[in-house]
Amino acid sequence: MITASLVTIASVNFDVVVDFYTQFLGTPPKSYLPNVYAEFPIPGIQLGIFCPKSTNRDEFGHPRQSGMSLCLEVANLEDAIDKLAQLGYPPSGKITTASHGREIYAYDPDGNRLILHQASNN
Incomplete structure (x- = not known):
């Protein structure tokens, strides 16, 4: 389907x-x-x-925290963080480590959350 x-x-x-x-x-x-x-x-x-x-724009563009997260697997977390910083959107938090790997949250220009994740085996 x-x-x-x-x-x-x-x-x-x-x-x-x-x-x-x-x-x-x-x-x-x-x-x-x-x-x-x-x-x-x-x-x-x-x-x-x-x-x-234009008829739907009042639904968007307001300060809000989106429930949507875009999770992107990266080969090198530090390189991804550096690239975001160069673009003017550095992550504000710290890298966290879990059994599945390391990750950090960042946000795009509209405040949509990006979860950058580097697997443990990378």
Whole structure:
């Protein structure tokens, strides 16, 4: 029944958020409609970013803590942290260690949580 899946982020700051993910992921979107939609292939998922229609914009762009987290497995946690810092969005917390590996929380320009995770075997 389901043939594909993707995570989407609605953003009234469309250009800023698309630029952030382009720089952080190191690749341009595979699909792009200016001020409308951008889609990035990430191993295991597709990440879609869309600008909500003007009739729906009051639902987005307010200061809030999103319940959505985008968890990204990275080969080197320190390199990912450095890249976020270069983009102006350094993680504010500390690296935590659990049995499954190390991770840290960061946030994109709209406040969506990124969980950067490095597995124990890396």
